[in-house]
Amino acid sequence: PDEAAVEAVRLRERQLTKPAGSLGRLEWLVEWLAAWQGKAPPTVDRPLVCVFAGSHGVTAKGVSAYPSDVNRQMLENFAAGGAAINQICASLGLGFKVFDLALDMPTNDITEREAMDERSCVATMAFGMEAIAGGTDLLAIGEMGIGNTTVAAAIYAALYGGPAEHWVGRGTGVDDEGFRRKVAAVEAAIARHREHLNDPLETLSRLGGREVAAMAGAILAARLQKIPVVLDGYVATAAAAILHAIHPSTIDHCVAGHLSAEGAHQDVLARLGKIPLLALGMRLGEGSGAALAVGLIKSAAAIHRDMATFAQAGVSERLA
C-alpha cells in the first residue's frame, strides 16, 4: 500500500467542507483506493465488472435447481444485455466483460476425482490474470456457473473444517432434498481429496472450479497492476479465500462488496477480516453485489475529488 498517497488523501479530506469523519466508510474507501492505486486523489474513471463463467461436473450429483444448459444460455443473455448485471452496469456506468472458461468442457465431478489437473488450474489462473489487461482503475469480480455454490462450500470446508452443512446453502434455490444432495456432495469431495487439501493451490485444482481459479488469477494480477478489487458474494469470495490461505496480505487490496444471503458468507468474511459494504439479502452472483458496491465507491471518489475545501467555499471551520 502507498502510505504517501493515503496521507495525501487524509490531508485533503480534513480540508473538505464537512465535519471530519462524517462520511464514515466512504472516507475509508477513498484511502483504500489511494493505497492500492498508489495515487492521490484516486480515480474511479474506468470501473470494470468481470464475470467468469464455469461449468461443473458435480452437477451430475443433482446439486442445483437449474440444469447446466443455463450456463451457455446465460452467457448469451449477458451478451444480449438481458441479465440483472447488465442493468446494474448500465445504471451506474460500469464497464462489463464476461469470460467463458471452457463452458463446454465441465470440470470433473469432484466427488470422484480432481476438478482439474494442476496444469489446467494454473493455465486458468493465467487466463484470469490476462482478463484485466484492457485496463481499469477498479475491478469488480463475479461469476456464473450452475453448481458453483457447491464448489465454494467444498473449498470453505477444506480451508476451515467443520461440517458440510455449515458451508452449504440453498444456492439458486434447491429444495430440502437438493440441499441434502449438496451436503452429501461436499462430504464426498472432502473425503475423496482429504489427503491433498493442505496446500491451498492444490485445494483449488482439486475442488475447482475454473471460474474460481480465474478469479484468483484476476485478483493477483490486479494487485500487480495497482487495481483495487471489489469481491462479489459467496463464490467469488472463495477465490479470495484460497489466496488468503496462501498469505493473508494477498487480498489486502480487496473489499467485500456485499454480504450474500448464502448463509455461511458472513462466517467466511469474518475469517477474511472483511466487512461487507452492502447487506441487501442478495444471492444472485453475476457480480451483482460487487457492482452495486462499485457505485458507492464511485460516489466516494467523486466526493473526495470534487468537493470544495473550507477555504475555497468560505465556510467556517469548527470552533476552537
Added chain:
Amino acid sequence: PDEAAVEAVRLRERQLTKPAGSLGRLEWLVEWLAAWQGKAPPTVDRPLVCVFAGSHGVTAKGVSAYPSDVNRQMLENFAAGGAAINQICASLGLGFKVFDLALDMPTNDITEREAMDERSCVATMAFGMEAIAGGTDLLAIGEMGIGNTTVAAAIYAALYGGPAEHWVGRGTGVDDEGFRRKVAAVEAAIARHREHLNDPLETLSRLGGREVAAMAGAILAARLQKIPVVLDGYVATAAAAILHAIHPSTIDHCVAGHLSAEGAHQDVLARLGKIPLLALGMRLGEGSGAALAVGLIKSAAAIHRDMATFAQAGVSERLA
C-alpha cells in the same frame, strides 16, 4: 398502496432470468415503489434530493462544534456545487434542490420558549409540501442546520421518553463538554415544554426546527402525489417520527436510506419499523445517505424494467 401494481411487479419478477428472490431487498424495493407510485413497472426517471435548511436559537447554548454562520455558507456551497451532496447527485444522476427556511430568522431557543408558534409551524409544513411541486418520481429528503441534532434529540426524547443522554449524539463532532451542553439543552427543553408534548404537532412547533416541519410537510405531500420517499439520517427521521406518532401508516411510503452513526438512530428506526438500506457510518446530513440509497433504488428499478424474461432469453427455468 396499490396492490394491483404490486401483483403486476411480482408476476413480472417471477419471469425474469434469475432465481426467484435472488435480488433480496432490491426486489422488495421495486414492489414498494410500485405500491406507492401506483404503477407497474415503477420508474426512477426523475429522482430528486431535497435539502431543507434551518437555523436554530438553541445554538446559543453551545450545542454545536460549528458556528451558525455555517448555515448560510453551506447554502452558498450547495449552490456552487461544492458540497458532498452535490458530488453524490452528480455521480448518480439525481436532481437536487435546496430550500432556505428563513435562515436569517432562527427559531427561538427551545430551552426558553417554543421554537415556533403553531401558525409558523403550519406555514412551514405547507412550504415543505409545495417544495416537491416541480415533480419527481422518487424523493430523498435531507437537511442542514447547525444545532439540529439537538432539536432531533429533543423530539425523540419527547416522543419516546428516556434520558436525554440516550438521544443525544456527537452531531458534527462536539467534544465531551459540548456533549454535556447538548444533554443539558435537551433536558431543559423537555422540562420547559413538558405539559405540551402529548400532541405530536405541538411537539413539532415547540421543539422545531423549521427544516423538520418542512420535511414533515414534504413527506405528506409526497404521499398525496404518489411519490415514494427515502429518508436521510437522524434529523430527517425526526420529521417521519412526528408523522408516525400521529399515525404509523403516514410513513408507509418512506424507506430509511441509511443508518446514521448518530447513536440513537438505530433505536429510532426500530421504533418506526424501518430497516435501513445502507449502514456506512455516515453522519453528514445533507441528504447524503438517502441520495446514495436512491442510487440503489434506481438500479433496482432498472433491473426490473429492463431484464429479459426466461422466454425472451431462451433460458431454462428451474428443474421441476
